[in-house]
Amino acid sequence: MDNYMEHFDRIKKQFEKHIISKEDCWITDLYRNHKGYGQFNLKVKLKRTRMNASRVSFMIYNGEIAEGMFVCHKCDNPPCVNPEHLFLGTHQENMSDMVAKGRSNKGSKNPHSKLTEKEVFQIKVLLLETNLSAERLSILFDVSPRTIAYIKKNYIWKHVSSVVSPKTVDRNIDRNIDRKNDEEWQQLNLLDLLAN
Ligand SMILES: [Zn+2]
Numbered sequence: 001m002d003n004y005m006e007h008f009d010r011i012k013k014q015f016e017k018h019i020i021s022k023e024d025c026w027i028t029d030l031y032r033n034h035k036g037y038g039q040f041n042l043k044v045k046l047k048r049t050r051m052n053a054s055r056v057s058f059m060i061y062n063g064e065i066a067e068g069m070f071v072c073h074k075c076d077n078p079p080c081v082n083p084e085h086l087f088l089g090t091h092q093e094n095m096s097d098m099v100a101k102g103r104s105n106k107g108s109k110n111p112h113s114k115l116t117e118k119e120v121f122q123i124k125v126l127l128l129e130t131n132l133s134a135e136r137l138s139i140l141f142d143v144s145p146r147t148i149a150y151i152k153k154n155y156i157w158k159h160v161s162s163v164v165s166p167k168t169v170d171r172n173i174d175r176n177i178d179r180k181n182d183e184e185w186q187q188l189n190l191l192d193l194l195a196n
Contacts, residue, residue: 012060015040018053025080028053036078057081058088115143120157127152 018040021027030038030053038053058071061083065071068090075085115123119141126132127148132140134148141148150156 008060011042011056015053015056015060019081022082024082025075025077025085026057026082027079028081032079038079038081053081054078054086057083058086062086115141115147115157117157117160120151120160123148123151124157124160 018028018030018038019026020029028038028040030040032038033052039050040053040056042049042051042056052071054073055065055071059065065088069088070090071086072089073080073085074087075082077085123137123141126137127134134145134152137148138145147156
């Protein structure tokens with residue numbers, strides 16, 4: 001335990017050196033990946049690894065991240081590492097959150113605009129894997145509830161498969177995370193790293 005605390009303090013100090021602003025959102029000078037997430041380099045027992053800074057911040061200030069949980073931003077500001085702005089979400093919550101935010105960023109679409117295949121896929125996955133109502137989905141995707149109902153009943157967009165594995169969901173939905181680099185780190189905890 002002493003050993004762990006020693007590492008923990010070192011990592012915490014190392015991390016805090018990178019925080020350059022603590023006004024509301026905490027901003028770091030860390031390199032950001034193309035999605036805007038700061039990348040924190042961690043060196044533990046000669047092992048080098050890179051983690052999303054928000055994930056590291058959560059572990060330092062808020063505690064462990066249960067297996068399979070995602071660190072999400074209340075503030076919708078990817079580089080932010082303010083632990084008070086971070087919360088844990090399940091994969092589903094993360095997906096819904098992202099779809100919602102993706103919507104709000106884009107602003108309102110033309111009411112007559114057509115859905116894309118990708119959006120239909122997202123709707124099908126959300127229908128399948130979340131409790132979001134057709135009404136709520138219609139708001140998120142700026143279409144009528146009837147369109148959602150038709151998609152659900154497979155009257156329209158039949159060719160878009162709703163049979164998805166978690167992998168497919170990741171590939172298609174999870175745009176918020178630099179998948180290639182993060183996938184293997186998703187399950188990792190600071191404690192695990194220190195234990196190795
Ligand atoms: Zn923030």
